[in-house]
Amino acid sequence: QSALTQPASVSGSPGQSITISCTGGSTDVGGYNFVSWYQQHPGKVPKLIIYDVTNRPSGVSYRFSGSKSGNTASLTISGLQAEDEADYYCCSYTSISTQYVLFGGGTRLTV
């Protein structure tokens, strides 16, 4: 099954807000509230920043927020900071076949 669809890159200036989209289908993003987002800085391990579409783990900045409409989930980062420059991946449960988890292709954020 194909990965979830994300834009390859987005950019923004410090202080601005950006949104990264993640498009799937009714058997994954659109069918369940099991979407998560990960931040990965170069050479580092991925970090969970959003789970169950909208929830932030303890310690994650309030500037990160998640939402979903239909088959598309979104990650919004407000008040952009230089440290937000990283790769971002969405992830979803899928009911297709014997797979269970799908990742998006990733989005490079440039600040």
Added chain:
Amino acid sequence: EVQLVESGGVVVQPGGSLRLSCVGSGFNFDDYTMHWVRQAPGKGLEWVSLISGDGDSVYYADSVKGRFGISRDNKKNSLYLQMNSLTFEDAALYYCVKDAVRRIVSTASLDQWGQGTLVTVSS
């Protein structure tokens, strides 16, 4: 503090086999589903497989189904990935990852990641 430490990554020839291991600490290992996620050099994340806390439920990505086998030994707090018939496309950093939710298979929330072990496929 949760720790996940992978091992077993080496250089292997196409068609070869390899077993990766991961030892977890700092949490009740048998309460949580565990995943393997891989990342080829310069590429994105790809989910590989999961196994439930009791070992009864296993799932695989289509790209590895029939070639890879996931297992766990809860007495040793250990997770394994048996990799057979390896191809160049399997070369990647393999992460051992803990699921965020106790006692259900998964909600696709992966909250703790190891540092990864590198698998290189080369002739």
